[in-house]
Amino acid sequence: MKRIITATVRNRSGVLNRVTGLLQRRQFNIESISVGRTETEGMSKMTFVVEVEDFQKLEQVTKQLNKQIDVIKVSDITDKAIVARELVLIKIVSNSQLRAEIQGIIEPFRASIIDVSKDSLSIQVTGKPDKVEALIELLRPYGIKEIARTGITAFVRGQQPNTVDGSFSSLLG
Amino acid sequence: MERTQKQAKEAAETNEPKIGADLLVEALINEGVDTLFGYPGGAALPIFDALYKAQDEFDQILARHEQGSIHAAEGYARVSGKPGIVVATSGPGATNLVTGIADAMIDSLPLIVITGQVAQSLIGSDGFQEVDVMGVTTPITKHNYQVRDVQDIPRIVKEAFHIATTGRPGPVLIDIPRDISGEIIDIDLPNNVELDLPGYQPTFKPNPLQTKKLAEAISKARKPVLLTGAGILFAKASKEVQEFAEKYSLPVASTLLGLGAFPGDHPLFMGMAGMHGTYASNTAMYECDLLINIGARFDDRLTGNLASFAPNATVAHVDIDPAEIGKNVPTDIPIVSDAKQALIRLLSHDIQQPEHDKWLVRIHENKENYPLWFNKPQEDMIGQWVIKQVYEATKGNAIVTTDVGQHQMWAAQFYTFTEPDKWVSSGGLGTMGFGFPAAIGAQLAKPEETVVAIVGDGGFQMTLQELSILQEKGLPVKIIIVNNQALGMVRQWQESFYSERYSQSIFNIQPDFVKLAEAYDIKGIKATTQEEFTKALPEIFDYEGPVLVDARVLRQENVFPMIAPGKGLNEMIGVKP
Numbered sequence: 001m002k003r004i005i006t007a008t009v010r011n012r013s014g015v016l017n018r019v020t021g022l023l024q025r026r027q028f029n030i031e032s033i034s035v036g037r038t039e040t041e042g043m044s045k046m047t048f049v050v051e052v053e054d055f056q057k058l059e060q061v062t063k064q065l066n067k068q069i070d071v072i073k074v075s076d077i078t079d080k081a082i083v084a085r086e087l088v089l090i091k092i093v094s095n096s097q098l099r100a101e102i103q104g105i106i107e108p109f110r111a112s113i114i115d116v117s118k119d120s121l122s123i124q125v126t127g128k129p130d131k132v133e134a135l136i137e138l139l140r141p142y143g144i145k146e147i148a149r150t151g152i153t154a155f156v157r158g159q160q161p162n163t164v165d166g167s168f169s170s171l172l173g
Numbered sequence: 174m175e176r177t178q179k180q181a182k183e184a185a186e187t188n189e190p191k192i193g194a195d196l197l198v199e200a201l202i203n204e205g206v207d208t209l210f211g212y213p214g215g216a217a218l219p220i221f222d223a224l225y226k227a228q229d230e231f232d233q234i235l236a237r238h239e240q241g242s243i244h245a246a247e248g249y250a251r252v253s254g255k256p257g258i259v260v261a262t263s264g265p266g267a268t269n270l271v272t273g274i275a276d277a278m279i280d281s282l283p284l285i286v287i288t289g290q291v292a293q294s295l296i297g298s299d300g301f302q303e304v305d306v307m308g309v310t311t312p313i314t315k316h317n318y319q320v321r322d323v324q325d326i327p328r329i330v331k332e333a334f335h336i337a338t339t340g341r342p343g344p345v346l347i348d349i350p351r352d353i354s355g356e357i358i359d360i361d362l363p364n365n366v367e368l369d370l371p372g373y374q375p376t377f378k379p380n381p382l383q384t385k386k387l388a389e390a391i392s393k394a395r396k397p398v399l400l401t402g403a404g405i406l407f408a409k410a411s412k413e414v415q416e417f418a419e420k421y422s423l424p425v426a427s428t429l430l431g432l433g434a435f436p437g438d439h440p441l442f443m444g445m446a447g448m449h450g451t452y453a454s455n456t457a458m459y460e461c462d463l464l465i466n467i468g469a470r471f472d473d474r475l476t477g478n479l480a481s482f483a484p485n486a487t488v489a490h491v492d493i494d495p496a497e498i499g500k501n502v503p504t505d506i507p508i509v510s511d512a513k514q515a516l517i518r519l520l521s522h523d524i525q526q527p528e529h530d531k532w533l534v535r536i537h538e539n540k541e542n543y544p545l546w547f548n549k550p551q552e553d554m555i556g557q558w559v560i561k562q563v564y565e566a567t568k569g570n571a572i573v574t575t576d577v578g579q580h581q582m583w584a585a586q587f588y589t590f591t592e593p594d595k596w597v598s599s600g601g602l603g604t605m606g607f608g609f610p611a612a613i614g615a616q617l618a619k620p621e622e623t624v625v626a627i628v629g630d631g632g633f634q635m636t637l638q639e640l641s642i643l644q645e646k647g648l649p650v651k652i653i654i655v656n657n658q659a660l661g662m663v664r665q666w667q668e669s670f671y672s673e674r675y676s677q678s679i680f681n682i683q684p685d686f687v688k689l690a691e692a693y694d695i696k697g698i699k700a701t702t703q704e705e706f707t708k709a710l711p712e713i714f715d716y717e718g719p720v721l722v723d724a725r726v727l728r729q730e731n732v733f734p735m736i737a738p739g740k741g742l743n744e745m746i747g748v749k750p
Contacts, residue, residue, distance in 0.1 A: 010372060013319060018311050025312055056499065063496035069316040069336060072372040 002031065003058055003078045004154055007046045008038065010070040018068055019046065028052060028061050032086075032151030043072065047153045077156050084154035087124070088132050089114075093143035094121035102142065109135045120145055193323040194223035194354040196362070197287070200330035201231070206258050208232045208249060208617050210242035214262025215302060217289030219354040224260070234617065234646065237638040239266055241610040243273025244636065247282050248611030251597045252572055253618035254409070256283040256337045263289045264302030267348075268309065272604055274344050275313040279601030280430060281407065283342035285333050286310075290319065292352040306348045315343030323356045328366040335368055340375030341494040342407055375493060379510035384518045387465065387489045387506050391421055392525035394463035394487075396532045399423040400446065403600075404468015404492060405434035410513035411593045414467065415439070417516050421527060424536045426454035428469045430600040433590035443536060444545070447475040448736050449582040452543035452748045457536055458483050459742040467491045468512045471501040472601065481741025491515045545586045545734075546749040552702045555730040556580055556655045559706065560587040563625060563653060566710045571595065571623040571651075574612040576632030577603035579661035582732045584627045606635030609652060613639060616648045623651065623714065630656040630680060640693040643719040651713055652721040654686060657728045665731045670738075679728075690721035699723040 009015050016035065023030055031049040038045045052058045058076065065074045094102060095118070102121060103113065111125035125135050129152065136147070197220060201209070209231055213221040224233060236242035239261045246257025257277075261270055267288040277284045290296065291303040310317050316336050318329050326349075333345040391397060405414050411434050418425050418441050425435045426446040435442055444451030446458055458464060464486040469475065471490075476482040482502060489506035490498045498507045508515050547557040560583045563571075573588055574597040575581040581598055590596050597615055599607040612626035633654050643650055657664075663678040690697030698713065698720060700706035706724060713720045733747025 013321070014307050014311065014317070017308065021311055056503070060496065060500060067494070067496050069370060069373045 001052055001054075003050055003052055003076055004082070004084060004152065005048045005050060005062065005065070005074065005076050005078075006154065007048070007065055007074045008072040009044050009046060009068075010072065011037070011042050011044050012070050015044075015068075015070045016046075019065065019071065022064055022068065023048070023050065023061065026060060026064055028057070032149070034151040034153045036153070045153075047151070049152055075156075077154060081157040081160050082154050083157055084128060084152050085126055086129055086132055086152045087126050087150040088136075089146075089148045090123045090125065090136065090139060090144060091115075091146040092121055092123070092139050093119060093145060095119060098142065102139070105138050106135065111135060190357045190359070192219055192223070192354065192358065193320075193326055193349070193356045194219040195226075196323065196326040196358065197330065197349065197354065198223040198227045198230075200327050201258065202227065204330065204334045205255075206231050208234065209258045209260060210234045210236055210246045210249075210614070211260040212236060212239045212242055212262070212266060214266045214289060216263035216291050216351045217260065217266065217354075219351065220260060220287065220289060220349065223354075232617065234613075234642065236610065237641050238636065239269035240272055240606065241613075241636050241639040241642075243270045243284070243286070244276070244604070244607050244610035245614035245617070245639070245642075246284055247273060247277050247280075247607070248574055248597050248614030249618045250277075250282045250284060250614070251611070252594050252615045254594070255618075256285050256334060257614065258285050258287075260287045261289070262302065263291055263306070263351075264304045266302075267306045268304055271309060271313070272602070274310055274346065276599055276602040276604045276607065277344040278313045278315065280599065281342045281403065282344070283337040284344035285330075285337055286314075286344055286346040288346065288348050289354065290348045290350040293321075293350045294352070296350065306346070310346050313344070314346045315341075317346040317348065319348040320350065320353050323353050323358060324362060326353075327362065328369060331366050332368055332370055335370070336373060340373075376495070376509045377493075377511050377514055379491070379508045379515040379518050381518065383506055383508045384515060385522065387508065388519060388522035388524040390463055390487050390489065390506060391423075391465075391527055394527045395529050396457075396461045397421070397423050397463040397465065397527055397529060398457045398461040398486075399425045400428065400458070400464060400466040400469050401425055401431045401434045402428045402467060402469025403430040403434070404512045405431060406468075406593050408468065408493075408512035408514075409593075410467075410511075410516050411435065413513055413516035413520065417520055420520065421524075422529070422533060423465070424457055424533065426450070426458055428472070428475055428600075429585055430596075430598065431469060432585060432596045433593045434468075436591045437589035438591050443540060445585050447472075448477065449586065449732050449734065450475075451540075451545060452734060452745060453536055453539040455736065455742045455745055456539055461486045463487050463489070465489045465491075467515070468493075470497045473501070476501065476742075477736045477744075478739055478741040481743055483742075543749050547730075550727065552704065554700070554703055554706055554724060554726045556583040556657070556661075556726050557587050557730075558703065559653065559655055559724050559726060560584050560627065562706060562710060563627065564588045566714050567623055567625065571625045572597065572612075572615045572619060574598065574608045574615060574624070574626045576605050576608040576628050577662075578605070578629050578632065579657070579665065579730075579732050580627055580629045580655035582662075583655070588627075605629070605632035607632070609633055609650075610636050610639045612650045612652070613642050613648060616650050617646070624649075625651045625653060627653050627655060629661060630654050630658060630683060631660045634684075637689070640690070640695060640721075644694045648719060649717060650719050652719070654721070654723050655726055656683075656686070656723050657726050657730070658683060659728050661728075662732070664728070668731070686721060686723035696720045697723070699725070701725040
């Protein structure tokens with residue numbers, strides 16, 4: 001099963017190596033990882049999407065992460081009400097005749113064209129993974145030259161519903 | 174002309190400015206270090222120069238190989254309860270420490286490992302004796318640091334000691350680039366440094382709701398078992414665990430590394446559990462309805478096949494490391510706590526006595542009917558017999574260190590430990606060559622006690638270069654080589670599971686160990702029969718200095734009883750007929 005795990009870590013040398021090395025050693029597959037600074041000086045936040053066999057393994061991964069000295073807090077936010085986004089850049093084959101057509105496709109996704117050349121077009125899209133996947137599929141017939149994805153970054157919503165119905169798991173498709 | 178030591182020392186004291194390495198040594202002195210195991214080299218020269226000036230502050234031991242120094246530091250840490258301090262140089266110096274670091278990590282021994290590193294300008298350039306020590310040691314340290322600013326040294330050292338010795342102990346490494354250790358400090362640094370570890374707050378006291386749950390489970394249990402691990406030793410909770418076991422008449426099984434935490438001669442003690450454990454312990458763990466694990470990590474050598482491990486038991490697990498709870502065995506009552514704190518709390522609960530008289534009778538019968546056993550040959554020696562002789566000659570009071578393998582299992586089976594911190598063995602990593610240098614460290618920590626290194630002929634040959642230290646430091650370590658001219662445990666498995674194909678496990682050529690001892694100016698004794706060994710015992714233990722004994726034992730003797738790999742606690746073989 002796929003899980004979204006966030007970790008608040010100190011910005012110290014070696015912390016990324018320690019965390020990813022640990023995931024590798026305990027045989028957890030990382031689907032994506034994103035890292036960046038937070039509102040607090042000296043703190044970074046990592047968001048992992050991991051593939052885990054079962055809940056026992058999941059508990060191990062969070063405990064092992066928590067054990068690291070430079071890891072401040074670890075949360076599995078998969079079943080919480082969360083905001084999860086990914087930024088994706090897509091370069092497709094295109095020419096001036098197709099541009100308007102593509103514009104029409106991407107508009108409902110609130111994606112934008114960020115670079116144009118004689119024979120290609122670069123699109124930026126932000127959103128949940130399923131939305132991104134849907135757009136990629138629509139663009140595929142035009143010929144995809146390159147895709148770059150940041151991986152998911154996420155946090156929990158300001159307000160949590162009283163009962164969690166698990167529907168947010170669908171975020172991960 | 175060479176300066177005399179005195180001149181050099183005076184020059185050092187008067188003229189030379191303070192450098193980063195001096196800050197390091199000051200910090201070590203502040204932490205109360207009394208013994209340091211080191212091996213110098215290029216990138217560590219500033220550190221060793223600072224150590225030179227501190228020769229009166231603490232004992233500095235030059236091992237003959239970095240692996241020797243770190244195993245000695247582990248032995249020191251295990252019996253003293255204080256962190257072992259190791260200093261080595263960059264590159265090969267650091268990589269030679271790796272086995273010891275991994276050993277300390279898995280057996281939870283507190284170590285401070287300081288490595289020299291090439292200058293920062295050379296890091297990443299594949300410079301001479303450069304290795305990515307941070308990368309290499311990250312998975313085998315509790316934490317590691319590379320110093321990037323000389324002013325951080327006091328804080329980092331303080332944090333390193335705090336991390337190594339609190340919570341679940343473990344090794345912490347500090348990598349110091351040469352330009353940092355040699356950097357002149359021209360500003361005044363504050364005297365007090367603060368820990369800066371917001372992500373490190375080990376849970377020390379138990380959750381009272383969980384201990385209450387365990388108390389209730391005890392009162393309902395009909396077949397309770399207490400499993401004692403090394404966590405009790407680290408928490409210094411032997412007194413409490415005995416009181417607890419006696420209060421509710423709980424039969425006790427021990428892990429390999431937990432031996433001595435509970436008295437081995439106590440009527441409630443069933444012996445070591447696991448692959449070569451006793452029938453009484455393993456059967457009790459298989460049949461129990463309540464298993465209380467205090468400070469053990471449910472290692473695979475203990476549990477055997479997990480599917481048949483304590484299948485009908487409510488499992489309670491007390492561990493200071495939350496990641497150990499539920500890792501291997503599903504746990505019903507998790508108690509994250511220091512063992513001593515948990516026991517104090519449990520003792521404070523007023524709980525109803527369990528009704529388990531029948532269970533105690535059954536356990537007593539198992540102990541009586543199926544004890545550890547061996548068939549003593551007429552004249553020849555076997556390992557079990559040798560250990561028994563050593564046990565009797567030392568009245569069970571010695572500190573015993575071992576390598577890994579048959580001799581280790583026989584020592585665990587036939588040397589009865591009645592007190593904590595007398596047993597020093599490489600459990601989790603199973604490191605050959607551990608026992609002898611560990612004995613050196615143990616003897617340095619406890620100069621008044623008898624220290625016996627029970628080693629195999631294979632393991633001893635991995636670190637025997639440390640014989641130099643015995644004369645140099647006047648350490649009366651008694652080395653007993655249980656010499657079967659083979660890698661006994663490997664040979665045993667090849668016999669049992671590989672149709673007697675003894676691939677690379679038989680030592681047909683060996684050094685003359687007596688001559689070897691004499692080459693190091695140490696008394697050497699060879700014994701080939703029981704009579705010779707018995708006669709040699711006073712020469713070994715009444716003699717004031719170090720002795721090396723080459724005890725020739727029968728090669729074909731195997732360790733029993735046994736749970737074969739992949740089998741369960743209820744599938745023991747080689748139980749006394």
